[in-house]
Amino acid sequence: MCQVEEDYNGLECNQEKIPVPGLNRKCMKCKEGTAVLIIRVSDAFCRSCFKEYFIHKFRAMLGKNRVIFPQEKVLLAVSGGAASCTMLSQVQEGLSRDAPKKLRFMPGILYIDDGGACGRSEDERQASISQLKNIFTQTGFPYFIVPLEKVFSLPTSVLVPGTSDPDPSNPCYKQAVDEYLKGKQKLGEEEAVGAVAQLNLEDSAYSSEHKLALQRLFSSLKTLTAKQEMLQTLRQHLILHVARENNYSKVMMGDSCSRLAVKLLSNIALGRGAALASDTGFSDPRFGDVVIVRPMRDYSSKEITFYSRMFHVPSVFIPGLDTKSYDKASIQRLTESFVTNLQADFPSTVSTIYRTSEKLHTVRPPQSQSTEAEPASKCLLCLCALDTTADKASAFHATLISEQLSQLRLQKGSVDPTVESSNQCCVEDQTCGTSGCCSSNRTPVQQDPKALLCYSCRLTIKDMAAVSTLPPYILTEAEKRQRRSQMKVEISEYLLEEDQD
Numbered sequence: 392m393c394q395v396e397e398d399y400n401g402l403e404c405n406q407e408k409i410p411v412p413g414l415n416r417k418c419m420k421c422k423e424g425t426a427v428l429i430i431r432v433s434d435a436f437c438r439s440c441f442k443e444y445f446i447h448k449f450r451a452m453l454g455k456n457r458v459i460f461p462q463e464k465v466l467l468a469v470s471g472g473a474a475s476c477t478m479l480s481q482v483q484e485g486l487s488r489d490a491p492k493k494l495r496f497m498p499g500i501l502y503i504d505d506g507g508a509c510g511r512s513e514d515e516r517q518a519s520i521s522q523l524k525n526i527f528t529q530t531g532f533p534y535f536i537v538p539l540e541k542v543f544s545l546p547t548s549v550l551v552p553g554t555s556d557p558d559p560s561n562p563c564y565k566q567a568v569d570e571y572l573k574g575k576q577k578l579g580e581e582e583a584v585g586a587v588a589q590l591n592l593e594d595s596a597y598s599s600e601h602k603l604a605l606q607r608l609f610s611s612l613k614t615l616t617a618k619q620e621m622l623q624t625l626r627q628h629l630i631l632h633v634a635r636e637n638n639y640s641k642v643m644m645g646d647s648c649s650r651l652a653v654k655l656l657s658n659i660a661l662g663r664g665a666a667l668a669s670d671t672g673f674s675d676p677r678f679g680d681v682v683i684v685r686p687m688r689d690y691s692s693k694e695i696t697f698y699s700r701m702f703h704v705p706s707v708f709i710p711g712l713d714t715k716s717y718d719k720a721s722i723q724r725l726t727e728s729f730v731t732n733l734q735a736d737f738p739s740t741v742s743t744i745y746r747t748s749e750k751l752h753t754v755r756p757p758q759s760q761s762t763e764a765e766p767a768s769k770c771l772l773c774l775c776a777l778d779t780t781a782d783k784a785s786a787f788h789a790t791l792i793s794e795q796l797s798q799l800r801l802q803k804g805s806v807d808p809t810v811e812s813s814n815q816c817c818v819e820d821q822t823c824g825t826s827g828c829c830s831s832n833r834t835p836v837q838q839d840p841k842a843l844l845c846y847s848c849r850l851t852i853k854d855m856a857a858v859s860t861l862p863p864y865i866l867t868e869a870e871k872r873q874r875r876s877q878m879k880v881e882i883s884e885y886l887l888e889e890d891q892d
């Protein structure tokens with residue numbers, strides 16, 4: 392660290408050498424207005440130019456990526472924070488514009504109330520919800536407020552990626568836009584009324600049984616790192632479920648580039664290197680039928696804060712899992728303070744990390760095989776492609792072997808209930824013969840639900856005191872996949888190999 396500082400001292404990064412802007416500096420864009428803020432070293436903006444710049448950036452991000460089609464239903468995941476609330480205000484702005492510059496999709500809002508996992512009281516949760524309701528009602532968009540407790544009533548289908556076949560009626564973006572414009576001319580200037588229709592769906596009730604189950608799940612996670620990962624995973628499942636149930640094909644997340652820079656580094660530390668491209672990219676196709684997009688990824692958190700202050704974007708402060716926690720409380724928290732502290736002295740830190748994320752691509756296993764669509768090739772929890780098929784001579788396999796050895800000793804003691812159920816056929820009746828599932832059952836990898844997870848999700852589950860506290864949809868799906876893979880082993884000698892032809 393000291394070395395780096397020395398190296399930079401003579402260069403332009405030295406803060407003292409940056410000219411301190413005078414009070415009556417002019418806007419660099421219109422050269423007339425008085426600058427009210429400085430985004431980067433030489434970019435001083437007046438109020439109206441900053442607004443224009445900010446709005447243009449949002450439209451440019453959507454225009455450049457061309458993934459949202461006219462009349463498509465888009466769910467905005469709003470957490471109450473400045474970034475996602477600013478995203479909401481940008482969508483409102485875009486929809487209210489004149490015809491040529493108008494955004495043409497149909498938005499809905501989703502807020503997931505994770506207060507149950509963060510130890511907030513019922514009153515606190517209700518207070519935040521009523522504040523959010525005020526904001527949501529004013530937009531006129533349909534909205535959903537869903538408590539995290541609902542994960543205990545999710546169906547197992549959430550964990551199965553949908554078919555990613557793009558809507559055949561919308562073969563390409565340009566064509567879709569042209570068709571939309573043609574159709575609109577016929578209808579005259581009839582606006583997309585559906586987008587502003589009052590259809591407020593609220594479902595904020597949850598049973599006390601699920602409330603306890605959620606508390607049990609989170610107290611079973613031993614570290615804050617694992618808690619944060621689990622919360623993120625469950626939120627994602629719930630968002631996906633709400634989107635599917637209500638026919639939303641896109642979900643917009645409010646991740647800023649500062650947020651994504653932290654996520655990129657912490658995900659590397661968490662062993663999610665293989666999933667970086669989909670975790671931090673503009674669009675994330677892991678769920679197949681519902682695509683996650685991150686239109687705020689070009690804004691720094693500083694820009695967002697200034698914009699929301701200057702133009703009075705309403706937001707609600709809702710404390711999360713790591714609020715008020717100290718720097719080293721979790722890997723995510725530590726990375727965050729590392730990046731923000733570095734950013735304070737070296738203003739290009741975030742953008743450098745963020746630019747790296749743009750260059751990342753996931754190397755996909757050959758897609759020609761029919762196994763691509765099979766859920767078993769995806770991680771049970773994060774639904775990313777499994778990264779656990781590494782070579783025998785890899786660091787991953789070395790850790791696996793030492794884990795297996797320690798597990799063999801553990802199994803003589805307590806047996807995990809989820810493991811027990813998959814063992815039943817061997818214990819109760821001996822009909823399964825000698826070569827099939829019994830022999831495969833003896834290798835601990837086969838029995839363990841961990842075998843269905845990617846490297847990083849395995850680490851999260853490893854930090855759990857009792858895997859049985861996971862919501863039923865995860866446990867049931869795990870059991871189903873385990874049984875299927877066991878059966879595959881049993882009948883493997885009768886099967887023709889797929890890649891032989």
Ligand SMILES: [Zn+2]
Pocket residue numbers: 418419420421422423424436437438439440441
């Ligand atoms: Zn200006």
Ligand SMILES: [Zn+2]
Pocket residue numbers: 770771772773774775844845846847848849
């Ligand atoms: Zn995973």
